[in-house]
Amino acid sequence: MSDPVFLRPLTAPDADKGQAVVFGPDRALLLDSGRSLAPWTIAYKTYGTLNAARSNAVLICHALTGDQFVASSHPVTGKPGWWEIMVGPGKPIDTNRLFVISSNVIGGCMGSSGPAETDPATGETYGLSFPLITIRDMVRAQAMLIDHLGIDKLLSVIGGSMGGMQALQWAVSYPERVVSAMPIACAARHSAQNIAFHEVGRQAIMADPDWYGGSYYSRGTQPSKGLAVARMAAHITYLSEPALQRKFGRTLQNKGGISFLFAPDFQVESYLHHQGMSFVDRFDANSYLYITRAMDYFDLAADHGGILAEAFRGAKTRFCIISFSSDWLFPTAENKRVAHAINAAAGNVSFVDIKSDRGHDAFLLDEPEMFATVRGFLNSVAVSEGVA
Amino acid sequence: MSDPVFLRPLTAPDADKGQAVVFGPDRALLLDSGRSLAPWTIAYKTYGTLNAARSNAVLICHALTGDQFVASSHPVTGKPGWWEIMVGPGKPIDTNRLFVISSNVIGGCMGSSGPAETDPATGETYGLSFPLITIRDMVRAQAMLIDHLGIDKLLSVIGGSMGGMQALQWAVSYPERVVSAMPIACAARHSAQNIAFHEVGRQAIMADPDWYGGSYYSRGTQPSKGLAVARMAAHITYLSEPALQRKFGRTLQNKGGISFLFAPDFQVESYLHHQGMSFVDRFDANSYLYITRAMDYFDLAADHGGILAEAFRGAKTRFCIISFSSDWLFPTAENKRVAHAINAAAGNVSFVDIKSDRGHDAFLLDEPEMFATVRGFLNSVAVSEGVA
Numbered sequence: 001m002s003d004p005v006f007l008r009p010l011t012a013p014d015a016d017k018g019q020a021v022v023f024g025p026d027r028a029l030l031l032d033s034g035r036s037l038a039p040w041t042i043a044y045k046t047y048g049t050l051n052a053a054r055s056n057a058v059l060i061c062h063a064l065t066g067d068q069f070v071a072s073s074h075p076v077t078g079k080p081g082w083w084e085i086m087v088g089p090g091k092p093i094d095t096n097r098l099f100v101i102s103s104n105v106i107g108g109c110m111g112s113s114g115p116a117e118t119d120p121a122t123g124e125t126y127g128l129s130f131p132l133i134t135i136r137d138m139v140r141a142q143a144m145l146i147d148h149l150g151i152d153k154l155l156s157v158i159g160g161s162m163g164g165m166q167a168l169q170w171a172v173s174y175p176e177r178v179v180s181a182m183p184i185a186c187a188a189r190h191s192a193q194n195i196a197f198h199e200v201g202r203q204a205i206m207a208d209p210d211w212y213g214g215s216y217y218s219r220g221t222q223p224s225k226g227l228a229v230a231r232m233a234a235h236i237t238y239l240s241e242p243a244l245q246r247k248f249g250r251t252l253q254n255k256g257g258i259s260f261l262f263a264p265d266f267q268v269e270s271y272l273h274h275q276g277m278s279f280v281d282r283f284d285a286n287s288y289l290y291i292t293r294a295m296d297y298f299d300l301a302a303d304h305g306g307i308l309a310e311a312f313r314g315a316k317t318r319f320c321i322i323s324f325s326s327d328w329l330f331p332t333a334e335n336k337r338v339a340h341a342i343n344a345a346a347g348n349v350s351f352v353d354i355k356s357d358r359g360h361d362a363f364l365l366d367e368p369e370m371f372a373t374v375r376g377f378l379n380s381v382a383v384s385e386g387v388a
Numbered sequence: 389m390s391d392p393v394f395l396r397p398l399t400a401p402d403a404d405k406g407q408a409v410v411f412g413p414d415r416a417l418l419l420d421s422g423r424s425l426a427p428w429t430i431a432y433k434t435y436g437t438l439n440a441a442r443s444n445a446v447l448i449c450h451a452l453t454g455d456q457f458v459a460s461s462h463p464v465t466g467k468p469g470w471w472e473i474m475v476g477p478g479k480p481i482d483t484n485r486l487f488v489i490s491s492n493v494i495g496g497c498m499g500s501s502g503p504a505e506t507d508p509a510t511g512e513t514y515g516l517s518f519p520l521i522t523i524r525d526m527v528r529a530q531a532m533l534i535d536h537l538g539i540d541k542l543l544s545v546i547g548g549s550m551g552g553m554q555a556l557q558w559a560v561s562y563p564e565r566v567v568s569a570m571p572i573a574c575a576a577r578h579s580a581q582n583i584a585f586h587e588v589g590r591q592a593i594m595a596d597p598d599w600y601g602g603s604y605y606s607r608g609t610q611p612s613k614g615l616a617v618a619r620m621a622a623h624i625t626y627l628s629e630p631a632l633q634r635k636f637g638r639t640l641q642n643k644g645g646i647s648f649l650f651a652p653d654f655q656v657e658s659y660l661h662h663q664g665m666s667f668v669d670r671f672d673a674n675s676y677l678y679i680t681r682a683m684d685y686f687d688l689a690a691d692h693g694g695i696l697a698e699a700f701r702g703a704k705t706r707f708c709i710i711s712f713s714s715d716w717l718f719p720t721a722e723n724k725r726v727a728h729a730i731n732a733a734a735g736n737v738s739f740v741d742i743k744s745d746r747g748h749d750a751f752l753l754d755e756p757e758m759f760a761t762v763r764g765f766l767n768s769v770a771v772s773e774g775v776a
Contacts (some may be wrong), residue, residue: 033648132648134692144514192632192656200621202650203664207613209597225595233588233621236581241716250687258685260421260520262590262677266684268580268588276591289650291526296610297646328629330715331625 004043004104004111008282012078018045018068020111021148029106029113029141035131039120042108042145043111044068044103047087048095051355056387057151058093058378060102061159061166063282064234064291067110068102071095076110076282085366087118092375097382103145105166107291109284112141116217117286128214133290135162135298137170143177153177156378157386160184160363161330165298168338171317172300180318180381182374184326185363187334188308188341189299194329197237198292201230205285214286227285228276233360235275240326240359246269301341302329308341315342319349320377322370324362350377392414392431392492392499396670400466406433406456408499409536417494417501417529423519427508430533431499432456432491435475436483438539444775446481447530447541448490448768449547449554451673452622452679455498456490464498464670480763481546485770491533493526493554495679497672500529504605506673516602521678523550523686527557531565535565541565543773545767546573548751550679553686556726560688560707568706568769571760573715575722576696576729577687582717586627586680589618592672604672608614615673617665623663628714630655640661661729689729696729705732707737708765710758712750738765 004020020043025028028038045068050057060070060083071087073080086279087093087100104112108129115130122129146154157170157178164186171181205211208226216222236244248268252258264270304310319342323335332353339351354369356362363370392408408431408465411417416426424428426603433456438445448458448471459475461468475481475488484735492500503518510517534542545558545566552574557571578586593599596614604610636656640646652658692698707730711723719743727739744750 007704026660035648120748121513128650132650187636190634191629192638192654193627193629195626195638195654196620196660198658199652199654199660200617203613203620203661204592204595204617206650207592207617208595211530225591229588229592229595229617232591236584236588239581241579241581241719244584248580250577250580250583250690262516262520262594262681266580266587268584268585272584272587273591293650302638331629 003040004377006076006297007109007112007116007284010075010189012073012075015075015078017075018043018111020044021145023144027144029137029144030277031131031137033131037113037131038108040106040111040113041111041117042103042106042141043277044101045070045072045147045334047071047100048098051387053203055155055385056157056382057099057101057154059146059154059170060093060100061089061157061163062105063159063161063163064295065279066110066163068104070100070102082364086371086374092371097387098155098378099113101146101149103142103275105291107133107294108136109287114284115286115290117213117355123366125217127217127286130290133166133294135169135294136173136292139166139173142166145173153179155387156180156182156381158182158184160293161186161360162295165295168300169361171315171319172311175315175317178317179385180320180377182320182322182377183338184322184370185324185330185360187202187330188301188338190296191334192302195296197233198296200233202289202333204229204233205289211285216285222280223285224280226252227280227283227288230288231279232272232276235272237329238359240328240357242326243359246357285385286292308337309344312345312347313340315345315347317347318381319347319348320373321351322373323356324356324360325354326357327360327362329360392429393498394499395463395504396442396464398463400461400463403461403463403466404430404433405463406499408432410531411532415532417525417532419519419525420522421519423499425494425519428494428501428701429499429505430491430494430501432489432533433458433460435459435488435692436486437697438487439775442539443541443543443773444488444545445487445542446546447542447558448475448481448488449530449545449551450490450493451547451549452683453667454551455496456492456741458490459489469613470752474759474762481766485775486519486543488598488765489534489537491530493679493698494529495521495526495675495682497675500700502672503602503674503678514606515605515674518674520677522657522680523557524561526544526682527554527561530554531562541567541768544568544570544776546570546572546762549574549585550683553683556688559703559707560699563703563705566705567773568708568709568766569767570708570724572710572725572758573712573718573748575718576689576699576726578684579722583684585621586684590677590680592617592621593677599673607746610666610668611673615668615676616673618676619667620660622658625657625717626747626749628744628745631747634745696725697732698728700735703733703735705735706748706769707735707736708761709739710745710761711741712744712748714745715739715748715750
């Protein structure tokens with residue numbers, strides 16, 4: 001275990017940088033593509049204390065652009081952790097009681113092996129020679145980390161969006177190791193519309209001449225404009241039309257009226273620009289390509305003869321699925337479909353659709369019903385597992 | 389009247405190229421920005437014959453990427469007209485009975501004055517020195533064309549999407565000249581979400597180094613990659629999630645399975661690529677900037693003290709508004725809002741929401757209920773106006 005190495009300058013160099021494990025050539029990570037990574041690194045961060053029975057470990061899986069800094073300052077941006085509202089002492093995921101682990105997904109850019117890292121075989125930055133990855137690969141890497149930490153069973157695997165895909169995949173890949181799972185605002189497959197939006201983002205990145213076929217690292221540049229466009233397009237899908245209308249409507253930047261120029265006239269434009277520009281300071285464009293592709297490939301039913309229920313056959317995991325009524329990226333119906341499949345496999349599942357106009361992003365926001373659901377479910381699981 | 393000059397090579401040089409009127413320095417087009425165009429050109433195409441009473445003229449207004457070739461071969465692409473399903477002899481908009489006029493909007497790139505044309509004041513291509521335009525400016529230009537054609541009253545003004553915005557604006561700007569109007573799949577204002585999607589497209593274009601600040605014409609290039617990304621993003625908004633799922637789902641290009649490459653694996657990706665690539669062959673990137681901006685600026689209520697009904701106060705125009713149930717770009721609720729406002733102004737309006745899963749694009753497709761509605765409404769208006 002060592003400090004992870006970050007590719008980007010740290011704004012908060014005194015922030016806890018978390019830890020990293022390097023698995024050597026004898027512990028290759030076998031990938032769905034048939035390729036493997038060795039040696040490879042997984043960067044992670046923990047909160048709370050593992051109890052003597054090793055029974056209070058909760059794994060939190062991050063979304064597309066998230067990372068291991070769930071509940072503590074992000075060393076690159078200096079901003080609070082992305083789920084501090086949910087995780088910490090006394091919070092719904094209570095670190096006074098639970099040992100929380102979160103790792104950067106492989107393919108990511110916060111210390112785990114990814115396209116921006118050096119390929120040990122060549123001494124060069126991977127770029128596009130990094131193998132394509134899947135959600136199952138991400139989960140396989142996390143399982144090796146959990147082994148490394150000496151943890152046999154996870155009290156819960158929790159995540160929103162792509163994190164929810166991982167929570168589902170955990171329960172399917174390692175049913176005996178997952179006591180409970182909370183997939184939030186996700187789906188058992190990426191839809192055609194979602195693949196389409198991802199492809200627009202990838203094309204925007206790859207159209208940027210500063211991308212250089214993925215080998216921009218050695219040129220001291222990055223496809224910032226393309227990545228910003230990708231982020232802007234994606235960001236619209238994280239919100240809802242009513243939330244955008246309520247938050248911005250047609251409010252102008254300048255009260256004097258429209259400018260008859262192409263500079264941002266509407267507040268919603270400036271907001272999007274800010275989202276795009278701040279993203280490129282903390283995220284690697286190739287990681288964006290790899291991780292979106294992993295999401296596109298996700299289809300739990302396809303791995304089980306096309307029958308989603310088969311994925312959950314015999315699972316003892318307790319599931320709690322949460323969706324948000326205005327989420328059009330991972331709509332209520334897709335979340336419900338997972339709950340139905342678990343039911344059809346005679347599994348144990350509760351399903352909560354939370355009324356909110358905040359769209360997909362709701363899972364990151366102050367949503368009291370989500371907090372109450374997470375707190376109640378985790379408490380019930382902890383009690384039944386004898387966690388104090 | 390003369391043949392319009394097209395900037396792009398004609399695939400179908402023997403196709404009817406339509407006509408153009410050049411208004412001289414004494415007939416400047418005054419714009420909402422305070423600027424004006426003189427001389428300026430409007431290119432148009434007509435179908436059918438104007439009757440002796442000049443009472444059977446119908447103006448069809450095109451959408452963002454449409455043009456005057458409503459019902460005849462497009463001279464640049466060689467493809468059929470964009471609304472041949474709707475307009476022609478015996479069709480719902482029956483050219484055996486009606487005289488159909490359609491013009492390319494100003495700011496466009498099919499023969500009307502726009503950023504790709506030569507600025508008569510400098511002898512250089514306009515580029516971004518072309519003035520920004522509004523939907524009202526487009527309509528003001530069309531009114532001058534209608535004057536030029538010696539037509540006092542239009543039996544109907546019809547259009548979908550941005551064409552519907554123009555139909556509404558016609559009834560508001562020239563209520564005494566518009567017997568009836570059929571705004572289809574549109575709104576009285578562009579929403580925050582729609583402005584956001586437009587801004588993503590514009591940023592994609594402007595991020596392309598081949599854009600050269602809008603002055604790419606003299607360099608023999610065009611921002612094709614950026615324009616393709618803009619088109620791909622927009623195209624997703626023209627469809628519906630269910631239609632994408634039905635049409636493509638997660639079907640792969642290659643039956644052998646996923647490639648673990650960034651080339652298109654899913655059919656929906658190849659479809660989007662095709663949409664992007666074929667668009668750049670026929671459309672000017674700067675026109676895309678100008679026309680999307682005009683749509684963003686559209687807000688009929690804002691021009692009337694914030695009260696939409698005031699826009700229609702005293703209007704004698706008969707309105708028929710059509711929406712599609714799965715259109716999320718111009719949702720049923722936005723169309724209905726216009727109908728309510730006309731009602732509130734004691735106007736004459738019928739409103740039809742057509743159940744379809746084809747999203748916004750439905751207005752261009754084979755939708756029998758739309759055809760029946762258009763045919764019935766136009767027949768009723770024609771009869772009451774004494775058109776044979």
